[in-house]
Amino acid sequence: MTPLLQVRDLVKHYTTAGLFRAGARPVRAVDGVSFEVGHGETLGLVGESGCGKSSVGRTIIRLQEPTSGEARFDGVDVFGLDRTALRRLRRRMQIIFQDPYGSLNPRMTIGAAVAEGIEIHRLAAGAEIGRRVGALLEEVGLDPAYGRRYPHEFSGGQRQRIGIARALAVEPSFIVCDEPVSALDVSVQAQVLNLLSDLQRDRGLSYLFIAHDLAVVRQIAQRVAVMYLGRIVESGPTEALLSAPRHPYTVALLSAVPEPDPTRRRARIVLSGELPSPSDPPPGCPFHTRCFHPARDERCRSEAPILRAVGATTAACHYAESTPAAEAPGRDA
């Protein structure tokens, strides 16, 4: 079966042209990214701020126009669609954001906000709209009577449920989840993660789950792609990638995850230096300026590594076969 979404060589550059910026270099937010998302699958897209993960999410549903590249959704060329065709596609591709408050109109009841998509796409009429809205609110764990209330009356977790109900209203098959639980308290974060899992099971949804938290991604994604400076540096099945990471950046990212267990002593790899500017990425391997791999050499500074299969994952490192593990074996007493 062909994947639901296929992205090839996606590039998104932001030009910072302006009166004082003539000749400024573009910010290479996404610099040649390829991936696939299968039917009913979750791909976790992980990386730190500025790595380009949100730009990927926004570009593939054309909230932003790509600089170049290709995206095929269920066989349809997403970047080639005109406005009418794009609107039809939006019925099937939706997005939820980190801060649902920013995407809810404060003067619109949440019932009206959830109904909006149903009306725009003429999925129902008359009393049927209200019935559907009630069912959607119930499905995301809210009292259908809340439909008459306004966004400010809700907590962060409830607003995220409203954002999810809104996305579901048009019956999509694919949802970009852009840091959907990052702003939530841990007890509420768990509720929303469980809800997203249940919806995926019940509706056969596919997710592109964008997050910075590897533990959260592990909870929900079957596969993971790790981004650094606009490129995917490693991807693979979640457990394989987390148990035997092959790219030094994945190793460092994993070792930095604070684990709620004081008896586990892990070797922390504290990366030196700062993230280079995406408008002036280093030549060769983008990670070479901060890399700790003992084998790093002149080749890393001059030749950009390509993604290749190493063990159970795909990694863009010249020396992925000998990448050291961060895990210090054993527990201390």
Next chain:
Amino acid sequence: MTRVLDVRDLRISFPVSGGRLHPVDGVSFSLDRGETLALVGESGCGKSLTSLALLRLVPEPGRIDAGSVIQLGDTDVLALRGEALRRIRGKRIGMIFQDPMTSLNPVFTVGDQIAEGVLAHLPVSKAEAWERARGLLDEVGISDSAARLRAYPHQLSGGMRQRVMIAIALSAEPEILVADEPTTALDVTVQAQILEVLDDLRRRRGMAVLLITHDLGIVAGRADRVAVMYAGQIVEEARTGDLFARPSHPYTQGLFASVPRITGPVTRLTPIRGTVPPPTAWPSGCRFRPRCPQAFDKSELPPELMTVGEGHRMRCWLAEGDGPIGMASVLPSHPERSEGGIP
């Protein structure tokens, strides 16, 4: 150990129509020299307000109620006025916040802002203050410190700005550093760097650290003791190892069951039902009662902190052992059974 801070029965109130709300309601803890105490809780639990009270920075119209005690060495913080109060702030208790950009002045260089802190509290010349500022940047791990002193905040990354904030907080050599969600706005790899810096400073300077956080993962590696807050009160306190091995309060247990893990089998998360109530809706009796899976008839009465182990206390009637489940199932009888605790 030298006791550097004692907080007893801290209550902070805000006027509302028809009375006063108490978002911090009877909080007690202490800090020893060189110790890190983590104050853990979700948004609205009162942890940040508690930390602001230490510097008498509770925002208007809030006030610290009579009967509260904040004892800083031999100084009664709540009795201080004017200049005496100013000498505490920064000099004896330094503070860093979540978002360094809003705490730094965008039109002054990093050097100006660190030297300002030095000059305000120490009898040194301007040149000496700048030299100290350079030393502080070295100490918080900023390379090329001489050049960085002349940089403006916007020229630095988020991690660098937080290092600068730490340098400013250290400028008057405080006994206590209050770090309110110091790494929440930072990426994980940067977070690791900043926590490393804080730990290093604590060890070298013997400073006490009050770490305010919502992240149990940060606590695990960094704190000596933990106090968990819920609805304005401490609901459980213990040495870090004991709390993680035997989380005893149902709220603490709920927090642990909610956190996705990076190791071990992936299982469905067990969230705490409902949401954190605002101070206007705190229930009578045990404040966790409406969300508690183990609530029983006695939960209608407000519990005190009760001892469940050495240095380990919780605010829950289950500590008496006559609840519906009893402590036997919550507290493993053998200390090496570290996996128990979450029913």
